[in-house]
Amino acid sequence: MAAPFVVSAARRMILASSGMKFNQMVTVTQIRSKWDNVEMGPPDAILGVTEAYKKDANPKKINLGVGAYRDDNGKPFVLPSVKQAEKILFDAHLDHEYAPIGGTPEYCKAVAELAFGDGNNVVKNGLNATVQGISGTGSLRIGLAFLSKWYQPSKVVYIPSPSWGNHTPLIKHSGLEVKQYRYYDPKTCGFDFKGALADIGNIPDSSIILLHACAHNPTGVDPKPEEWKELSAVIKKKNLFPYFDMAYQGFASGDVDKDAFAVRLFLTEGHTIALAQSFAKNMGLYGERAGAFTVVCSSEEETKRVMSQLKILIRPMYSNPPVHGARIVHTILSRPDLKKIWLGDVKLMADRIITMRTKIVENLKKEGSSLNWQHITDQIGMFCFTGLKPDQVERLTKEFSIFLTKDGRISVAGVTSGNVGYLANAIHQVTK
Amino acid sequence: MAAISWFKDVEAAAPIEVFALTAAFNEDTHEKKVNLGVGAYRTEESKPWVLPVVSKVELQLANDKTLNHEYCPVAGIPTLRSAAAKLLLGDNNAAIKESRVDAVQAVGGTGAVRIGMDFLHSRLGYDTIYVSKPTWGNHKGIAKSLLYKNIEEYRYWNNEKKSLDFENLLEDLRNAPEKSVILLQAEGHTPTGTDPTHDQWKKIAAVIKEKRLFPFFDCAYQGFSSGDLDKDAWSVRYFVEQGFELLAAQSFSKNFGLYNERVGQLLFVVQKSEYLPKVRSQFEIIVRETWSNPPAHGGRIVSTVLNSPELYKEWKETVKTMADRILLMRQLLFEKLKAQGTPGTWDHIVQQTGMFSYTGLSATQSEHLINNYHIYLLRDGRINMCGVTTKNVDYVAAAIHDAVTNVKA
Numbered sequence: 083m084a085a086p087f088v089v090s091a092a093r094r095m096i097l098a099s100s101g102m103k104f105n106q107m108v109t110v111t112q113i114r115s116k117w118d119n120v121e122m123g124p125p126d127a128i129l130g131v132t133e134a135y136k137k138d139a140n141p142k143k144i145n146l147g148v149g150a151y152r153d154d155n156g157k158p159f160v161l162p163s164v165k166q167a168e169k170i171l172f173d174a175h176l177d178h179e180y181a182p183i184g185g186t187p188e189y190c191k192a193v194a195e196l197a198f199g200d201g202n203n204v205v206k207n208g209l210n211a212t213v214q215g216i217s218g219t220g221s222l223r224i225g226l227a228f229l230s231k232w233y234q235p236s237k238v239v240y241i242p243s244p245s246w247g248n249h250t251p252l253i254k255h256s257g258l259e260v261k262q263y264r265y266y267d268p269k270t271c272g273f274d275f276k277g278a279l280a281d282i283g284n285i286p287d288s289s290i291i292l293l294h295a296c297a298h299n300p301t302g303v304d305p306k307p308e309e310w311k312e313l314s315a316v317i318k319k320k321n322l323f324p325y326f327d328m329a330y331q332g333f334a335s336g337d338v339d340k341d342a343f344a345v346r347l348f349l350t351e352g353h354t355i356a357l358a359q360s361f362a363k364n365m366g367l368y369g370e371r372a373g374a375f376t377v378v379c380s381s382e383e384e385t386k387r388v389m390s391q392l393k394i395l396i397r398p399m400y401s402n403p404p405v406h407g408a409r410i411v412h413t414i415l416s417r418p419d420l421k422k423i424w425l426g427d428v429k430l431m432a433d434r435i436i437t438m439r440t441k442i443v444e445n446l447k448k449e450g451s452s453l454n455w456q457h458i459t460d461q462i463g464m465f466c467f468t469g470l471k472p473d474q475v476e477r478l479t480k481e482f483s484i485f486l487t488k489d490g491r492i493s494v495a496g497v498t499s500g501n502v503g504y505l506a507n508a509i510h511q512v513t514k
Numbered sequence: 515m516a517a518i519s520w521f522k523d524v525e526a527a528a529p530i531e532v533f534a535l536t537a538a539f540n541e542d543t544h545e546k547k548v549n550l551g552v553g554a555y556r557t558e559e560s561k562p563w564v565l566p567v568v569s570k571v572e573l574q575l576a577n578d579k580t581l582n583h584e585y586c587p588v589a590g591i592p593t594l595r596s597a598a599a600k601l602l603l604g605d606n607n608a609a610i611k612e613s614r615v616d617a618v619q620a621v622g623g624t625g626a627v628r629i630g631m632d633f634l635h636s637r638l639g640y641d642t643i644y645v646s647k648p649t650w651g652n653h654k655g656i657a658k659s660l661l662y663k664n665i666e667e668y669r670y671w672n673n674e675k676k677s678l679d680f681e682n683l684l685e686d687l688r689n690a691p692e693k694s695v696i697l698l699q700a701e702g703h704t705p706t707g708t709d710p711t712h713d714q715w716k717k718i719a720a721v722i723k724e725k726r727l728f729p730f731f732d733c734a735y736q737g738f739s740s741g742d743l744d745k746d747a748w749s750v751r752y753f754v755e756q757g758f759e760l761l762a763a764q765s766f767s768k769n770f771g772l773y774n775e776r777v778g779q780l781l782f783v784v785q786k787s788e789y790l791p792k793v794r795s796q797f798e799i800i801v802r803e804t805w806s807n808p809p810a811h812g813g814r815i816v817s818t819v820l821n822s823p824e825l826y827k828e829w830k831e832t833v834k835t836m837a838d839r840i841l842l843m844r845q846l847l848f849e850k851l852k853a854q855g856t857p858g859t860w861d862h863i864v865q866q867t868g869m870f871s872y873t874g875l876s877a878t879q880s881e882h883l884i885n886n887y888h889i890y891l892l893r894d895g896r897i898n899m900c901g902v903t904t905k906n907v908d909y910v911a912a913a914i915h916d917a918v919t920n921v922k923a
Binding site: 168172175255366384401 | 530637775796
């Protein structure tokens with residue numbers, strides 16, 4: 083069997099210069115590769131951090147690029163409530179038959195209740211069109227596909243500046259346009275409230291606006307409750323469509339109701355909202371891909387129509403969702419005793435993060451830093467925008483083997499009581 | 515409150531047939547109801563079956579204290595990808611040895627088809643795709659959602675002869691424009707259960723090569739057709755041997771019974787190993803923009819089995835068990851129909867392979883079975899042979915007899 087004949091670029095040039103047409107040289111038994119023009123995709127910036135960390139031999143190295151919770155020993159954490167739920171599920175010996183396209187109704191109801199509050203009117207009146215999604219990403223993607231197809235007034239999604247790195251590609255992949263509204267103020271390392279209000283006030287009527295419900299990624303900067311109220315008012319005035327991304331409910335403050343404040347406020351204020359939920363962080367179910375997408379509808383009848391269309395969108399993507407993670411979520415949320423344990427687990431994680439933030443600032447003070455580090459404790463959730471400049475970040479990495487992204491973002495989950503002293507010292511060294 | 519809903523013009527979509535069928539079946543309280551709809555294996559007791567080897571591994575995983583729920587890599591579990599590639603192409607496959615093969619884990623077979631079609635359209639610029647006529651109900655929908663400009667069909671099923679419409683198939687491929695994607699079902703064709711012979715595959719390959727078409731294999735039933743994993747992979751292996759570059763979507767829903775854990779992968783074979791990292795990186799971007807990274811649980815189960823000689827052996831035998839039961843049911847149904855003297859020829863029931871049989875029943879005849887006999891099947895006459903058991907085969911045969919005799923096609 084002859085090996086397939088490949089006409090290299092060099093050979094083509096030679097052929098061309100000799101006056102022979104390339105096509106004449108290629109017979110029907112030869113197959114040209116179709117992948118010649120496939121370019122190398124750009125490396126993922128965040129993964130790159132972890133790769134570099136792995137290669138470093140310094141025993142004091144710290145990985146502050148990780149987007150997953152770590153315990154005080156720097157280890158992944160399987161929640162006790164999750165372990166219990168898994169035991170219950172294992173003993174139940176459930177089968178592996180296809181789930182419904184939109185996930186099980188029990189799962190969808192439970193996650194909507196969690197988001198909107200026990201006994202909320204939306205779920206009670208059947209106004210939530212909720213489907214299971216492939217964690218946060220998949221849920222966002224389904225929602226974007228839905229809006230792209232069915233939301234007539236606008237094909238533009240406004241996201242905060244900055245936002246999670248994957249928002250833009252997801253939005254574009256679904257055929258919508260991306261624009262931004264001011265959000266983070268690098269001068270204060272806090273919320274640019276005035277800028278946000280001004281920009282949002284200028285968004286064309288009825289556009290889609292993406293909002294991080296809590297624990298903004300990557301900055302950790304959240305609006306205060308009063309600020310949310312004002313945002314709600316201007317969003318209402320402009321008739322914008324709020325699409326909430328809630329990836330950290332419970333993980334931000336340690337309280338699931340507090341963290342859902344913005345979502346629930348908007349409901350009270352009469353907005354029609356969409357919501358993407360993730361259970362990757364707050365239940366530590368990262369790889370099991372448990373999430374949900376919800377559209378709040380104006381009637382039960384509308385909910386049915388919207389549900390039918392969501393299924394039409396899911397079917398050609400992956401047909402029906404993976405159940406393992408969703409079964410764990412449902413088991414936890416539907417058993418009061420387990421739910422209580424989970425609420426404790428998620429508070430434990432949030433508290434450790436909050437404690438680490440406090441310790442970073444304390445240690446910086448101890449080091450003698452005269453700079454204002456209040457933003458570190460003002461910010462909330464897994465991530466923290468330190469305010470460090472790229473050259474300072476480079477020094478942290480090169481001189482201290484501390485790995486973080488160029489924008490100065492750190493994952494507080496990577497900080498432990500064992501390394502916080504070293505970290506504070508390093509930060510002080512590059513900023514003094 | 516918002517005055518007018520944004521969604522007042524959202525139309526009610528027709529329910530997706532195969533899932534609606536299962537829903538209707540579940541609600542039906544008739545004692546003799548039979549579900550011949552969705553493609554899921556059933557035991558002799560008409561029950562879903564968790565493969566013993568899967569239970570074994572689930573126990574193992576449950577007791578493994580070192581496991582957690584961290585993210586899989588975007589491309590999926592490495593040990594799964596390599597083992598599943600070997601499963602499809604063979605342990606000693608030359609292309610694998612030459613580092614010209616890689617794969618990306620996907621959310622079930624559907625997810626694999628999805629990212630494969632996405633790549634071909636968005637990265638290679640292909641906008642014409644051919645599927646068999648008929649084909650699996652979701653193939654066209656996936657291409658449509660990815661905005662392929664031309665979704666065409668190549669003739670496949672000859673309804674009169676109840677066999678492969680081979681000459682017309684070749685003609686349609688010959689008329690396909692260069693760079694058309696040709697979606698081929700590797701084994702156990704859905705819905706017809708009719709596969710090309712080796713000789714026919716060779717001729718198909720020759721036309722695809724000559725016309726510079728792109729072969730994309732959908733492999734959802736490896737092991738289910740003949741009961742032999744290698745036999746069922748013959749078509750893909752032949753193409754690779756012939757030097758084709760191709761994509762193959764693999765599903766572990768059926769042959770592992772892991773339907774709801776969504777285990778699959780998209781395999782790609784390229785001409786030069788240097789293309790592999792580039793191609794994979796593009797797939798990773800597509801994955802990132804669709805579901806970020808694949809579900810871990812199901813992938814772990816399959817990876818554990820495929821990478822353990824003992825478990826692999828047990829699994830192989832299990833797949834044969836399932837395939838054998840189907841073959842037996844085909845034989846039984848065929849014999850019943852013959853014994854009844856049901857009009858028409860029914861050889862196709864035993865000649866077809868895999869999970870499905872294209873009975874040849876018309877839409878009205880199929881509806882007759884649903885409404886009068888509580889036997890649930892797709893309106894195109896497709897039945898899932900797994901839904902047939904020794905306990906219900908008489909009932910099913912009698913119903914078919916009634917439909918064919920008394921209901922106009």
